Amino acid sequence: MNSVIEEIFQTGQVLDRTGQPYPLHSNVDRQEGQFLFDLIAGDLEIQKTLEIGCAYGISSLHICSALAKQSHRQHWILDPFQHSQFHGIGVANLERSQFDFFQLIEEPSEFALPAIAKEQAGSFDLVFIDGWHTFDHTLLDLFYANRLVRVGGYIVVDDCGMAPVSKAVSYIANYPAFEIKAQSQRATSAMSRLKQVVKTVIPSAIAGYLLPRNLYDCYYVRTLYSSMVALQKVKEDDRNWNWFQSF
Ligand SMILES: C[S@@+](CC[C@H](N)C(=O)[O-])C[C@H]1O[C@@H](n2cnc3c(N)ncnc32)[C@H](O)[C@@H]1O
Structure with missing residues (x-):
């Protein structure tokens, strides 16, 4: 692994x-970073990527x-x-690693995405x-992101354990054009194992009908995914103008 990443994780600064x-x-x-790395390194057709949210560049x-x-x-x-807010450290770390691309x-x-989508629709791999x-x-x-990625490309979302993120992902995961390809390794605490069992016994589509909406959104939706989810675009998005599926 890249020596700058190692140094940062070891020192915590x-x-x-x-x-x-x-x-x-x-x-x-570390584990989410490895998940991203493995997904990209494992598919040689991934060459052009876009990232929203760099912070310190991990x-x-x-x-x-x-x-x-x-x-x-x-x-x-x-x-x-x-x-x-981040003192230019994200890009400084990339430069320290000799990345010039x-x-x-x-x-x-x-504001940036609509302009990029206008010029570069369907041209990103991830x-x-x-x-x-x-x-x-x-x-x-x-x-x-759906406009930007080509068929066969990926959208990867971090922090899917957060209710607002999970809720948004559960909407796009219903698009016929997308499939959940992979998720970062799940935490293995007793509570998370219990949540997995509950989710297996009561699939989300049914839980959405059974549980009061606040409980479903605050508890159930937040536990639908692990922290990082990779969705693959498996075909063109050809939904009709009035497409909707409960999420
Ligand atoms: C959770 S941090 C990203 C962490 C980073 N991916 C990493 O692994 O180190 C969130 C980032 O989103 C950025 N951000 C906040 N609002 C944004 C916006 N409207 N558009 C794009 N990025 C935004 C913040 O500046 C911050 O760098």
Whole structure:
């Protein structure tokens, strides 16, 4: 694995360009990073990726490490706060790793994505979503990610253990064009095993009818997925104008 990633996980801190240390936070963990890396490195057709939410660059480092051997590699990063809140450390870490095939667009995804989709629809192999985690924002990121990825490509979403993120993912997971391809390893606490059993016994479609809505949204929806989910676009999105499926 990339030596910058190793150093960051071992020390629990990141350095800005002057060497000033900051405590690591908000990042994907080792296991999620490995999940991203394995998915990308395991499919040689993944060359062009886009990431929403860079922070200190931990997911970016995993994505770029996995792309490093590809001949047509390019990684696009959207993060409006890379310098104002994260001291430019995410991109500094990529530069320290000698990655020269990324571009940072320092704008909110809600403004940058429509412009990119207009020019680059269907041209990305993978979009990674780890930005602003409200339901509406995640849904917006997913809407444009669907426009950006080609058939056969992936949308990977982090923090699916959070109710707003999980809820948005459970909507797009119903699209006929998408299948859940893989999920990062589930936590193995007794409580999480119990939740898995409950989910197996009462599938979400049934739970949605049986449980009061607040309970379903706050408890059940949050436990539908593990922390990171990879959805694969298996065909063109040809839903009718009035398509809807309960989620
Ligand atoms: C959870 S952190 C990302 C962590 C990062 N993926 C990692 O593994 O280190 C969320 C990031 O989303 C960014 N963000 C917040 N609002 C955003 C928006 N509207 N569009 C794009 N990114 C946004 C923040 O600046 C922050 O860097």
